[in-house]
Amino acid sequence: MTASVSSYDVLVIGAGAAGLMCAIEAGKRGRRVAVLDHAERAGKKILISGGGRCNFTNLHCRAENFLSENPHFAKSALARYTPRDFLSLVEKHGIAYHEKKLGQLFCDHSAQQIVDLLLHECAEANVTLHLRTQVNQVRHSGGFELDTITPQGPVTFHAPALVIATGGLSIPRMGATGFGYDVARQFGLRVIEPRPALVPLVLGEAGQRDWCQLSGLSAEVIASTSTPGAQRARFQEKMLLTHRGLSGPAVLQISSYWRPGASLTLDLAPRANITAPLLAQPQRDISKARAALREHLPQRLADRLITLAPPSSFSNRALEAWEEHLHHYRFTPTGTEGYEKAEVTAGGVDTAELSAKTMESRIPGLYFIGEVVDVTGHLGGFNFQWAWASGAAAGRAV
Structure with missing residues (x-):
């Protein structure tokens, strides 16, 4: 024709x-x-x-x-x-x-x-x-x-x-x-x-076992990444745990900057001083640490952190290190949800x-x-x- x-x-x-x-x-x-x-x-x-x-x-x-x-x-x-x-x-x-x-x-x-x-x-x-x-x-x-x-x-x-x-x-x-x-x-x-950009990130088998049981839970975080050769970025918004990994506005934002193999750092309690009440007490134990976390985080997230990343001890130095860890908690995603879930x-x-x-x-x-x-x-x-x-x-x- x-x-x-x-x-x-x-x-x-x-x-x-x-x-x-x-x-x-x-x-x-x-x-x-x-x-x-x-x-x-x-x-x-x-x-x-x-x-x-x-x-x-x-x-x-x-x-x-x-x-x-x-x-x-x-x-x-x-x-x-x-x-x-x-x-x-x-x-x-x-x-x-x-x-x-x-x-x-x-x-x-x-x-x-x-x-x-x-x-x-x-x-x-x-x-x-x-x-x-x-x-x-x-x-x-x-x-x-x-x-x-x-x-x-x-x-x-x-x-x-x-x-x-x-x-x-x-x-x-x-x-x-x-x-x-x-x-x-x-x-x-x-x-x-x-x-893929503005896309949920996937955690590996261990990460899914440790975190994805909390699927549906959200919390305000600061997400950041510093892939070598890429622009540095940080975003303070909500994170959402999914059945495969991490999503929510903070994670979608940072995903545009993340590269395979790089880590993702989350401040799990922005602006909070979690250990202040513990440091003020002479008697410190894991239950008091859990209570301090629950003051700033959703209860299920606080309880999971106590299981996965408890203080190494209850000395001032150990509690200060624990506080630092919670503000710089690292995940290493194995990938993204791909173009099917990417917004752009x-x-x-x-x-x-x-x-x-x-x-x-x-x-x-x-x-x-x-x-x-x-x-x-x-x-x-x-x-x-x-x-x-x-x-x-x-x-x-x-």
């Missing part, structure tokens, strides 16, 4: 947060834009985000909230499209929202409202959306040509500008693929090895290959935005803000 030909000014592959934002900004400038996606509906990952309410941005967004081999790369795009800019769109569409904590903004009702907002803005900007469209080949010759299979049959799309907004490898059940990395490599662009993918197209202002690669007319780029946000709306900001940067340049 002979393919029909469709020509546009801009082709965007990926109908997620970044791709739709890019299309909106380009369309508002009078560009003829087509968005292509293999899924049957737009914004599938938006719909499941934030427990179905979409944590669509964070009021306190800064470049420091992102992990990248170039920690300065995100500054330009983030400065030119801010949380307030997206909030103006949310308010324009009458979407009720609330701040949950730490600047995290959620819809009061449904993530579908954010998808509807984007689709409405696309329609106003005359953006054409092609869903259930499989891109089989990308060629570059006097512009970009995409050989595709659409519900109507084979179509070759042509445009002078191509934007890759296909996301990462996380949540494969939602249709995630490595397509964007493959395109980058096809054009000789460096890709930093992708890995770290790594991606090397920022050294891209313009920080426009997101254009060193291949003229080829752009990369959103999660496919080596910019990974912390938990709490930062990855959405990167999608809006990088999408807007490219949309204003194509």
Whole structure:
């Protein structure tokens, strides 16, 4: 069957947060834009985000909230499209929202409202959306040509500008693929090895035996890691024990920085002086140590620590060492729960290959935005803000 030909000014592959934002900004400038996606509906990952309410941005967004081999790369795009800019769109569409904590903004009702907002803005900007469209080949010759299979049959799309907004490898059940990395490599662009991020960590057999019987228990901790050659990080939030290891916001945050073989350090009682009452008593024993722990930790966690890591003795020096141990308790995860449970993918197209202002690669007319780029946000709306900001940067340049 002979393919029909469709020509546009801009082709965007990926109908997620970044791709739709890019299309909106380009369309508002009078560009003829087509968005292509293999899924049957737009914004599938938006719909499941934030427990179905979409944590669509964070009021306190800064470049420091992102992990990248170039920690300065995100500054330009983030400065030119801010949380307030997206909030103006949310308010324009009458979407009720609330701040949950730490600047995290959620819809009061449904993530579908954010998808509807984007689709409405696309329609106003005359953006054409092609869903259930499989891109089989990308060629570059006097512009970009995409050989595709659409519900109507084979179509070759042509445009002078191509934007890759296909996301990462996380949540494969939602249709995630490595397509964007493959395109980058096809054009000789460096890709930093992708890995699961914002993902639960798995403990080995001994760790599971010692800790996972407490599955469902949570406590506030400070999680930190210092993998050689990686950025240092620490987060104070809740930890959750699971049937396989560790999760909860503190662990998800630190997982983006953790590397296989590295240890994870938890301060199990932030700001607490656990041994102060013991040191003040002439009579000290294990029951008093347990009682001191229970003052600061959930009872089951305190009792498990007394079993696994009791004081070596009750001298002042031993109690001081025990206190230090509880504030620097080490785990060595054996791995992560993988892309199936990862909220995002770290790594991606090397920022050294891209313009920080426009997101254009060193291949003229080829752009990369959103999660496919080596910019990974912390938990709490930062990855959405990167999608809006990088999408807007490219949309204003194509």
